[in-house]
Amino acid sequence: MRNRTSIDRASLQTFQAPGVFTRIETSVKAGLSLMPEVLDRINGCASFCYTLGRDPLGEGKLSGAELVGRRTFLRAALAEYASMEDAAVVDFDALDRGERPAMRDSLDGRIHVVRLLRHANIHLASTRLSHTCRGAAWDGPLGRQDFQHLVILGDQLPEAIAATRDAKHHYDSSDLAAMTDWLVAEQQQWGLNHVILRSAEMYAHELLSAV
Numbered sequence: 001m002r003n004r005t006s007i008d009r010a011s012l013q014t015f016q017a018p019g020v021f022t023r024i025e026t027s028v029k030a031g032l033s034l035m036p037e038v039l040d041r042i043n044g045c046a047s048f049c050y051t052l053g054r055d056p057l058g059e060g061k062l063s064g065a066e067l068v069g070r071r072t073f074l075r076a077a078l079a080e081y082a083s084m085e086d087a088a089v090v091d092f093d094a095l096d097r098g099e100r101p102a103m104r105d106s107l108d109g110r111i112h113v114v115r116l117l118r119h120a121n122i123h124l125a126s127t128r129l130s131h132t133c134r135g136a137a138w139d140g141p142l143g144r145q146d147f148q149h150l151v152i153l154g155d156q157l158p159e160a161i162a163a164t165r166d167a168k169h170h171y172d173s174s175d176l177a178a179m180t181d182w183l184v185a186e187q188q189q190w191g192l193n194h195v196i197l198r199s200a201e202m203y204a205h206e207l208l209s210a211v
Contacts, residue, residue: 037087048077060133060148
């Protein structure tokens with residue numbers, strides 16, 4: 001058995017609010033021009049996160065059937081997120097930069113807990129989704145526009161994550177509780193899709209720092 005994985009609980013901070021468009025931070029995307037395989041994966045993650053949180057009518061409402069269908073995009077977004085690790089191996093080899101930093105080597109608990117959520121959705125049952133909405137505003141070319149932002153939520157996330165093999169064998173219970181508590185609270189802000197995408201950016205930052 002590998003040693004227990006350590007995280008820095010101070011890393012469990014809230015992400016900035018999203019913009020009107022679902023996209024990767026400009027500086028991250030520019031930096032990843034050196035890593036085309038990683039860039040391809042994070043672009044895929046962004047695309048699936050957009051579809052997961054898409055609100056076609058702009059009313060902050062989805063039917064039960066629509067929520068069930070969105071689980072496909074949740075799994076796809078998480079799969080693209082986790083595949084950034086393997087893609088980084090290819091890019092680091094091409095750049096002759098040695099071994100890339102793995103997600104499990106990060107001290108950022110946000111990177112770890114989203115990785116664990118991927119394991120739960122790929123190896124166990126898909127996360128059941130619900131939704132709410134919150135008021136938001138956009139300062140657009142025509143001035144301030146108020147709208148309802150659709151917030152996609154995952155149900156019973158701590159239980160699902162705790163059931164994964166990695167959670168059972170590689171994390172202290174107190175660290176695991178801190179990470180899952182953060183995830184439950186953070187998704188309430190702007191949705192699970194926003195959490196996944198911003199966590200992908202955090203891992204991209206760590207890859208870029210190692211180049």
